[in-house]
Amino acid sequence: MLPRHHASNGYPRGKSEYKETYSISPHRFQPRTTPGAIRRRRQLLVRLTLILIVLFFGFFVWPGASILPVLSLGLMSSGDDFQLETVRYYDLSNVQGTARGWEREERILLCAPLRDAESHLRMFFGHLRNFTYPHHLIDLAFLVSDSKDQTLPLLSQLLEELQADEDPKQPYGEISIIEKDFGQKVNQDVESRHGFAAQASRRKLMAQARNWLLSAALRPYHSWVYWRDVDVETAPFTILEDLMRHNKDVIVPNVWRPLPDWLGGEQPYDLNSWQESETALALADTLDEDAVIVEGYAEYATWRPHLAYLRDPYGDPDMEMDIDGVGGVSILAKAKVFRSGVHFPAFSFEKHAETEGFGKMAKRMQFSVVGLPHYTIWHLYEPSVDDIRHMEEMEKERIAHEEEEKERAERMKKIKEQFTDPNSQWEKDKTDIQNEAMKEKAKAEKAKADAAAQEIETEEETEAAPKAVKAESKVESKAESKGDAKGPAKVQ
Amino acid sequence: MGPVRSLRRTNPLTIIVGVVLCIVIFIFILQPSNSDSPARKAAAASNPLSPPTSPFRKQNEKANGKRIPPPVVHYHMNNLTSTSDPVGNRETVLILTPLARFYQEYWHNLLRLSYPHELITLAFIIPKNRDGNAATAALQEQITKTQKSGPEKKRFASIIIERQDFEPPLVSQTEVERHKMENQKARRAAMSRARNSLLFTTLGPSTSWVLWLDSDIVETPTTLIQDLAWHNKPIIVPNCFQRFTDPKTRKPAERPYDFNSWQDSDTAKKLAEGMGKDDILLEGYAQMATYRTLMAYMADEGGDPKQEIDLDGVGGTALLVKAEVHRDGAMFPPFPFYNLIETEGFAKMAKRLGWGSTGLPNYKVYHYNE
Structure with a gap:
């Protein structure tokens, strides 16, 4: 009996029948490669890989491997044991120290x-x-x-x-x-x-x-x-x-x-x-x-x-x-x-x-x-003990000096308070004296003028008089304004 | 419709996958806890910027991209003790090893130590050359085995690995080369620098004892730390021997190995007086007979292992030091200090600071035989 379904041309590896040549015994019955079986196998593979991925993730990727206690039903202690490191490795030639550390x-x-x-x-x-x-x-x-x-x-x-x-x-x-x-x-x-x-x-x-x-x-x-x-x-x-x-x-x-x-x-x-x-x-x-x-x-x-x-x-x-x-x-x-x-x-x-x-x-x-x-x-x-002593002395000196200053200032103040400012009095006296002097002068001039200008009556006389009057009024107004300034301040 | 049908139809493949998953989950649940006990966790620092003698939590450095400033930590060093009952007082021990070659026997011996491992911190300094790389790789492999998957009781509190370039590179490390007198000064100066680097970067604020243990010490009593601490001495050194097969009798025998533990002699003092400031006195060379009393030759057959002697120079193959001695400043001089260098100079410097050294002539540790 000739196998009908392949190799009829005598070539065991016929181009058209490439797939079949891999079956070892072509005369036996092969499991039917129905679409359903293929799908189931595929699903199985997918599930298997999924499980593997989950496990892999759980063990290696999960931070702190915190999935482990869940898997092991709490029989194992907490996850951070896995992070306990007991071995340290150092290369001392890397820590020699350089200029730009x-x-x-x-x-x-x-x-x-x-x-x-x-x-x-x-x-x-x-x-x-x-x-x-x-x-x-x-x-x-x-x-x-x-x-x-x-x-x-x-x-x-x-x-x-x-x-x-x-x-x-x-x-x-x-x-x-x-x-x-x-x-x-x-x-x-x-x-x-x-x-x-x-x-x-x-x-x-x-x-x-x-x-x-x-x-x-x-x-x-x-x-x-x-x-x-x-x-x-x-x-x-x-x-x-x-x-x-x-x-x-x-x-x-x-x-x-x-x-x-x-x-x-x-x-x-x-x-x-x-x-x-x-x-x-x-x-x-x-x-x-x-x-x-x-x-x-x-x-x-x-x-x-x-x-x-x-x-x-x-x-x-x-x-x-x-x-x-x-x-x-x-x-x-x-x-x-x-x-x-x-x-x-x-x-x-x-x-x-x-x-x-x-x-x-x-x-x-x-x-x-x-x-x-x-x-x-x-x-x-x-500061050393000597320095401190010296500094204490200096401090004393300073304090003494300060007190002296203070005393002096106080004395000045007292003087000021006891004796009122004599300036205004002086001014007044000065002006009074000046006025007196003016008057005297004016009188003397008048007398002179009288004596000199009996024969000639000129305008000179009229010129001198207003001058004196002017000066007098000026002084008076000044004294008045001073008194005014003081007056209301006191009242208030 | 599809999913309903697939649920109803029991495919053998789905059952197998389900069973496998169940098994995996059960393994996870029943698996012995891979984590550390709460006591160990409590001792852990919250930040990688912490004393290296404690473990730390990794994730704290950066959360949502921001740097969390490290906390203000108080260390109460007044409460730090180093007593004759270190286990009872929960005193921490720092084991320091300058590592040039990794010996499996050394690591096994460490693991066998009966001192509570959660109180032990190991620190290594390894040169940056080809041998060093190989040693580091071997060491890291063993560390992973012990710290990650080993039983919790065997895990050490913390392990520090440091790499350093030694300026005069320690190239020829064969035994003959290593002991040539001319090479000694440079070699031991470099060794001192390595020891000091290791010591001062790892000591931290909570260490009570420092045990110096050379990488070629392959056999010690398992109670080494307790036994040495029991004497309650600032500096104590056991006698270092080496096991070998006697070529004549073909029987196993032992011979003294470390000659750096000695009591001073007048001859040596006179020799030193005649020397320049930069010369060093060495032990174990015929050209320079010092007539010092060497502890190596003081061991008696069946003598009391608790017998103590005072020493003026100490060897560094195995050496237990109270941390306060180092904290006061006693270090391994990389320069001739009173014409002494490295561990011998250390004993002298400690003496200048008021700390004496003690030797145990009948308490032995064993050096690897090359």
Whole structure:
């Protein structure tokens, strides 16, 4: 029997019968490909894909995968477990710090150690609000230690306000407030803070606080670290960019402070930024292992060139100067400096501690340490005890002077009140006298004229008389008007 | 009419699909919860800008395109303790490992540690070279296994991987090359920088203990952290040995490996005095006999593992440090510090800050044998 329906020409793959050639056994019965069956199969496929799409959407696309609890009938806990991330990956070569960090979105860690700083906080937050560096790229870290005033509550309140600010450009990045007490015995008032004897142990404790703050707040994503004291009164808003542009590992501006006029108007403040000198190195060799050289005291004459004294108010603010010790009022450093281990020695490192030791250690690790002698920021002026005494004296003097003035003024007033203004009387008397004189004159003239012009009666006489009359009437009207002015005022 | 008919007619294919779907859904329902316990969730930070020692919730950075400012977070570091009962006081441990090569045995040993894993954060620093890439890939594979699909008890609180270019690249890492005296200073300076980078970026505000564990430590007692912390010392170091097969007897034996834990000697002090500021004293070289007392040789057969000795220099293969020591500023000097460098310099710097070092000559950990 020949298959009737195909391959009758002997070619197994006849052009016209292309489809049929795929059936393996053409002689068997095939399921009828009725339109109904095709439709059902299609519907099935459509439903299957729909279900798959829904499932796929539910698992991967739905935000927070919130469909899962529905599917699992609440047997599984809520959806945000799926967002819990435990692995972090960082490439430290991306956070080396460059001159134009704001363009590369480099993050800065701003560190501020605080102790009993309540009175300065509002001023500091004023500075924070004004920074031009993108705020969301700056992380703030505060260490509050051994504070007896309201530093902590005020700080939290100000920070909450800052983060909740309407202006999207105001809120900062990560904010950490670290509370740690070191049991400091040293007072923070100006006198005890700057007394020579207290310096070494005070500086070591300060260094400890700084290290705790840094080690708790430095993250692998920071490119820069900025140390800033809260008692800076005046600084450019662009200070971060200004310092960053120099692209140095460690950089500090010059720090001065304003003074009252009687003290000369201004004064170098931060004497911890200096260049090493031979004298100081020789001095260091003579001291014992734990001694700490501190600047600005007669006890250690180091003859070092200080950044502060080299300031020229009209100098180029971009001028750089290599330094060895740095002051801590405002330090911008690349985070890699701290990552590689440079810190604030809380022990005597090459006879220095804290920020000066920091500068020394950075130098030891071949980092560049630079100061800007003509770029100045201004520290708050806090009068010393002597200054206060002097100012009290000045105040007393001023008050005494004022009282004197007042007294004098009062005496004048009294005199004025007791003796009425004699001017009008004088005027009157004057005119009277004048009138008298006129009359006399007129009489004398008359007599003269009488005597002289008995023989000639001229018009001269008629001319002189009206003159005198005129003068008299003038004076009289003046006195009258004065009396009129006074009269009604009194009545009323 | 079509849908009605298809519902009425039971097609075997639809039944199969339905059954398969049911099974899939039931698997989903009955599957052991893949999520973390509420306790772990509570410890999580709400923002990726958070101390890396805690896990964080991913989605919070941006909602409807706006940046949500991170919250103000208080850290009460006065309450941070490091005591002889770290488990009872729920003290967190940060395990730091400079990783040059990944050994499977190292990871297994980590997983075996009996200290509660939810109190452990792991942090690695890996050089950016070909070996480093391979090590990172291997490490990440193991991390995924443990953190995503492993049992919850084995999962660590957080894991940090850092990559860094080491300036003098650590190229030749074969054992012979590595121990050549000339290479030591540069190598250990680079190592110090790596250690410091790792330490100061991961320490965070809540770490109580820091355990330095080299990537080639492949065997430790499972109670390593508890045992070392029990001594309640600021810096404590076990004795690092190496297992090998004795070529003569063909029996397994062990030999001391880490010679950086020592007590100082007068000879060494005199040697240091005669040295320049930038020279370093090294241990274990015949050209430079220091006559220091090495802890490696102080181990007794069957000696008390709790025996303590004071040390002047420590090795870094396994080293437990109270976090406050590092917080005070004790780091690994990448420059000659009192003619010492890296971990030995660290012990010296800690001493300058008032923290002593202790060694346990009879408590052993084992180094990989190449």
